[in-house]
Amino acid sequence: MSLRYLLQRLGTLLLVLFGVSILTFSIMPLVPGSPARVTLGVQATDASVAALEHQMGLDRPLVTQYWTWVTGIVLHGDFGDSLISGKPITEQVRHRLPATLILAFAALLIGLIIAIPSGIVSALRPGSARDLGVSLMSQIGVSIPDFWLGILLILVFAQYLHWLPSSGYAPISEGLGAYLKHILLPAATAGVISGSIMARFVRSAMMEVLGNDYVRTARAKGLDPRRVIGKHVLRNAAITIVTIVGLQMATLLSSIVVVEIIFAWPGLGSMALNATLQRDYPVLQASVLLFATSFAVINLLTDLSYVLLDPSVEYA
Amino acid sequence: MKRLTLTLGLLAMLAAASLGLAQKSGGTLIAAWAQDPVSLDPQVTSAYSSFQVLENVLDTLVALDQQDKIVPSLASSWESSADGLTWTFHLRHDVKFSNGRPMTAQDVVYTYDRMLDPKTGSGNAYLLAGVKKVTAPDDYTVQFRLGAPNVALLGHLAVNKSVGIIAKESVENGTIKTQPIGTGPFMISDFEPGQKVVLKKNPYYWKQGLPYLNEVDIQIIKDESVRQTALLSGDIDWAISVPPQSLDQLRNAQGVVVDKTTAGAYWYIGVNLRNQYLKNPKVREAINYAINRKDITTAMTFGTGEPTQDPIPSSSAWAYNYAPYSYDPAKAKQLLAEAGYPDGFRMMIMPTTQYPESVRGAQVIQQELGQVGIKVTIKTLEWAQWLQEEGKGNYDTYVCSWNGLVDPDDYFYAQQKTGEVFNFTGYSNPKVDKLLSEGRRTQGFDQRKAIYQQVNKMVVDDAPYIYLYNPANINAYRSYVKGYAARPDQAVNFSQTWLDK
Numbered sequence: 001m002s003l004r005y006l007l008q009r010l011g012t013l014l015l016v017l018f019g020v021s022i023l024t025f026s027i028m029p030l031v032p033g034s035p036a037r038v039t040l041g042v043q044a045t046d047a048s049v050a051a052l053e054h055q056m057g058l059d060r061p062l063v064t065q066y067w068t069w070v071t072g073i074v075l076h077g078d079f080g081d082s083l084i085s086g087k088p089i090t091e092q093v094r095h096r097l098p099a100t101l102i103l104a105f106a107a108l109l110i111g112l113i114i115a116i117p118s119g120i121v122s123a124l125r126p127g128s129a130r131d132l133g134v135s136l137m138s139q140i141g142v143s144i145p146d147f148w149l150g151i152l153l154i155l156v157f158a159q160y161l162h163w164l165p166s167s168g169y170a171p172i173s174e175g176l177g178a179y180l181k182h183i184l185l186p187a188a189t190a191g192v193i194s195g196s197i198m199a200r201f202v203r204s205a206m207m208e209v210l211g212n213d214y215v216r217t218a219r220a221k222g223l224d225p226r227r228v229i230g231k232h233v234l235r236n237a238a239i240t241i242v243t244i245v246g247l248q249m250a251t252l253l254s255s256i257v258v259v260e261i262i263f264a265w266p267g268l269g270s271m272a273l274n275a276t277l278q279r280d281y282p283v284l285q286a287s288v289l290l291f292a293t294s295f296a297v298i299n300l301l302t303d304l305s306y307v308l309l310d311p312s313v314e315y316a
Numbered sequence: 317m318k319r320l321t322l323t324l325g326l327l328a329m330l331a332a333a334s335l336g337l338a339q340k341s342g343g344t345l346i347a348a349w350a351q352d353p354v355s356l357d358p359q360v361t362s363a364y365s366s367f368q369v370l371e372n373v374l375d376t377l378v379a380l381d382q383q384d385k386i387v388p389s390l391a392s393s394w395e396s397s398a399d400g401l402t403w404t405f406h407l408r409h410d411v412k413f414s415n416g417r418p419m420t421a422q423d424v425v426y427t428y429d430r431m432l433d434p435k436t437g438s439g440n441a442y443l444l445a446g447v448k449k450v451t452a453p454d455d456y457t458v459q460f461r462l463g464a465p466n467v468a469l470l471g472h473l474a475v476n477k478s479v480g481i482i483a484k485e486s487v488e489n490g491t492i493k494t495q496p497i498g499t500g501p502f503m504i505s506d507f508e509p510g511q512k513v514v515l516k517k518n519p520y521y522w523k524q525g526l527p528y529l530n531e532v533d534i535q536i537i538k539d540e541s542v543r544q545t546a547l548l549s550g551d552i553d554w555a556i557s558v559p560p561q562s563l564d565q566l567r568n569a570q571g572v573v574v575d576k577t578t579a580g581a582y583w584y585i586g587v588n589l590r591n592q593y594l595k596n597p598k599v600r601e602a603i604n605y606a607i608n609r610k611d612i613t614t615a616m617t618f619g620t621g622e623p624t625q626d627p628i629p630s631s632s633a634w635a636y637n638y639a640p641y642s643y644d645p646a647k648a649k650q651l652l653a654e655a656g657y658p659d660g661f662r663m664m665i666m667p668t669t670q671y672p673e674s675v676r677g678a679q680v681i682q683q684e685l686g687q688v689g690i691k692v693t694i695k696t697l698e699w700a701q702w703l704q705e706e707g708k709g710n711y712d713t714y715v716c717s718w719n720g721l722v723d724p725d726d727y728f729y730a731q732q733k734t735g736e737v738f739n740f741t742g743y744s745n746p747k748v749d750k751l752l753s754e755g756r757r758t759q760g761f762d763q764r765k766a767i768y769q770q771v772n773k774m775v776v777d778d779a780p781y782i783y784l785y786n787p788a789n790i791n792a793y794r795s796y797v798k799g800y801a802a803r804p805d806q807a808v809n810f811s812q813t814w815l816d817k
Binding site: 044050086159262263 | 352356360361362363434437438439440441442492493494507508510511535536537538541542545698699701702703704705706707716738
């Protein structure tokens with residue numbers, strides 16, 4: 001992999017982010033409703049709306065607003081202040097970005113723990129009872145809405161069994177135990193659903209490789225079946241699986257928005273939703289930009305990981 | 317009668333016994349809010365979720381007790397001049413802000429000057445209607461000069477924390493939206509929008525020995541079933557509201573108290589009087605006969621609200637309980653025919669997802685009006701868009717509520733007087749206007765009650781608003797939470813709350 005390739009990809013990333021920022025900035029004023037009206041509620045008069053919009057700087061030309069915003073980010077790493085609460089956005093992002101990333105990572109981990117073994121098991125004996133069982137379970141997992149599963153898990157594990165807290169977040173400073181207890185239910189909600197989807201892809205990727213001649217040869221020469229699966233099949237199915245995982249991350253991130261709301265998880269997703277409902281433009285722009293960046297970075301990492309998995313792949 | 321006396325005696329003894337309980341100081345109350353506080357600048361926001369936080373942070377000159385009576389707070393006494401144009405308030409001498417600085421009359425003047433300044437963009441400035449100037453003759457005296465007498469001013473200075481006294485430091489250093497400084501029992505130590513507000517005990521609080529709690533952690537839990545579960549499992553101590561459909565389950569649950577009181581609030585259908593059909597009084601009368609308020613209330617509140625035809629709840633001293641209509645679809649059809657629409661007409665109703673009950677209500681209304689030939693389209697909008705459409709008059713009818721109302725002036729003036737700030741329906745009745753001004757000039761409960769009785773009747777008869785029900789204010793908490801009571805003005809006040817555990 002050449003340095004030039006990497007720089008090229010990073011350049012594309014910046015262009016994409018620029019496009020995303022222009023898009024969000026120009027769509028925003030077209031959406032009915034304004035942060036001034038949300039702040040004032042039912043007691044808004046035209047005069048008070050105008051006074052607040054002036055304070056918020058919304059009566060300036062859009063280009064001026066965009067310029068202030070972009071230069072703030074580029075020169076000072078500053079996303080500006082929330083129009084509604086007046087809090088600096090950068091400070092909020094500093095708390096919320098890690099919370100979302102960790103939740104996404106934990107959910108992905110749970111998803112993989114579900115997907116890989118069950119995908120392998122059903123690929124080995126297509127049509128068997130085990131295969132049907134896995135198919136059924138993954139069909140259920142795919143069909144369940146995330147908000148429903150979240151509430152179900154809360155009812156069972158928090159209300160009836162009292163094993164886990166119903167919602168919220170414990171910082172790592174409160175101890176690893178409390179931290180893990182709080183993350184388990186939200187991560188499981190997002191993880192079970194994305195695991196069910198990934199299980200099907202793992203199954204088909206495995207089956208495709210299993211049908212190859214070299215697998216039959218390996219089996220024919222009496223190689224330990226575990227070695228055949230681990231060394232030959234899984235390794236060759238890995239590229240497909242990694243692609244799926246990369247794509248799944250996008251679905252996972254959107255599912256995490258819902259999960260964060262249900263579990264009152266202080267991440268970027270709940271921040272983005274709040275900002276949308278309150279028309280808090282700069283907060284929404286920051287969240288969209290961060291989500292777009294995460295997605296683009298995941299894509300890049302997916303592409304780069306092909307090199308590690310398959311030495312014959314090379315980027316120039 | 318004898319039994320009643322006996323019961324009352326027992327109740328009095330119980331009350332005395334509970335008063336005798338030794339309050340324990342200290343501890344943290346974990347409370348759950350349903351909505352995110354929208355800006356904590358008291359003068360700009362109109363969100364109840366913000367006022368319910370600020371209730372514990374700011375004080376007003378006068379306050380409302382549990383029965384909505386006006387009692388002294390930062391002002392120990394007050395009087396109005398004979399012509400009603402000057403109000404004088406005498407302030408306590410022992411009040412400090414939570415940053416330790418003594419509060420004086422200058423702070424009161426600063427607070428209300430800022431509120432009246434158009435540049436502030438205060439949505440609550442209407443509460444000071446008629447006030448021309450606020451001055452401080454000395455450090456502990458404040459005078460309000462009015463252009464016209466307004467008896468309701470005293471009530472407005474107590475109605476909620478939008479009129480709370482703020483320290484100018486928090487405006488000058490730009491933290492008014494997140495950490496307004498006040499003289500209340502608690503101060504804001506942390507505010508994470510969409511997540512939590514942390515209140516710490518104000519060490520300089522002027523009421524001796526209060527508050528009992530060291531800290532209140534307010535968490536924002538938007539999903540009502542999650543909030544209920546958190547309360548049942550003990551993850552939170554106190555919940556601002558619980559799903560009305562699970563009240564029975566909560567009442568039967570061990571260790572949970574459901575605290576319910578009728579709120580000084582009403583839900584209504586707002587009618588756009590500029591609409592070609594709805595401007596006809598006979599059509600509005602027909603709608604009043606076509607809807608079944610009992611069914612609507614059941615759908616919207618699961619039976620916790622009180623169906624009503626006029627705005628003031630029957631628990632208030634100002635109640636009239638005027639109810640000229642009945643559920644009578646045949647009569648509604650006849651009225652529509654008289655109005656010239658025997659086959660009905662088409663109209664739109666606008667509920668908002670912010671208040672799911674408004675969507676449920678709109679569905680019942682749609683079905684009931686359909687039976688008399690009015691074909692209703694439901695246009696459900698999310699909050700920001702709803703506010704815009706309502707504010708600009710882009711609707712035929714909408715479903716919403718007014719909250720935190722005490723004086724009859726609160727129930728009518730700003731909503732029903734011609735051209736007033738919250739008159740979104742375009743209603744105009746010169747007789748009502750005249751009476752509403754008279755109500756502000758008139759002293760004495762009985763005299764005022766007679767005036768507003770006429771207003772009440774005319775507004776119900778003219779029907780710019782079609783009143784539906786008075787909601788209940790329902791808080792739920794763990795039984796070890798003591799010294800808290802749900803209030804009709806929906807304020808949430810933890811100043812005397814303590815934990816018995």
